[in-house]
Amino acid sequence: MRLRALACGIGFCASLLAPGVTLAREHIPPEVRDWLSGVITKIAKADHEQASSSRGRVSGTVTVRVQVAADGFVTRIEIERSSGSPDLNQRARAVIRAASPFNPPPAPLLTEAGTTELSFPLRLGR
Numbered sequence: 128m129r130l131r132a133l134a135c136g137i138g139f140c141a142s143l144l145a146p147g148v149t150l151a152r153e154h155i156p157p158e159v160r161d162w163l164s165g166v167i168t169k170i171a172k173a174d175h176e177q178a179s180s181s182r183g184r185v186s187g188t189v190t191v192r193v194q195v196a197a198d199g200f201v202t203r204i205e206i207e208r209s210s211g212s213p214d215l216n217q218r219a220r221a222v223i224r225a226a227s228p229f230n231p232p233p234a235p236l237l238t239e240a241g242t243t244e245l246s247f248p249l250r251l252g253r
Contacts, residue, residue: 158233166195169226170249177222178252186252187212189219197241199228207246219249 190208193201204220236243 156233156235159236162230162233162236166226166229166245169229170222173222173226174249174251177218177225185212185215186250187215188248188250189216190246190248191219191223192244192246193223194242194244195227195229195232197231197237199231201227201229202242208248210251215251218251222249222251 187210189206189210192203192205192207194203196202201223204223206216206219209216210219232243
């Protein structure tokens with residue numbers, strides 16, 4: 128079974144995938160909510176900083192899958208649904224790398240391999 132928790136905010140919706148029990152959104156433990164909030168904030172800040180330094184960039188949405196290790200470092204980024212723009216897809220990867228490392232994920236989200244995955248649409252350049 129999968130632990131599936133949803134968190135939305137700042138143009139970011141995440142789906143956490145890990146072995147465990149399916150939880151309803153209202154039953155997300157506070158430490159998981161806090162961790163997701165931190166991830167959202169760091170990604171939004173990295174996008175804002177990159178957008179501020181580069182005028183005229185296009186905006187759009189890229190759906191990504193991100194693997195985060197127990198130490199908070201991003202170990203893998205995959206494009207699940209392209210924006211249609213190779214440059215924007217690459218920018219999504221760059222923004223996530225710039226935001227890493229995150230705080231270590233809470234223990235309930237970690238697999239036996241010591242990772243967790245997030246899958247979410249990332250809106251860039253709002």
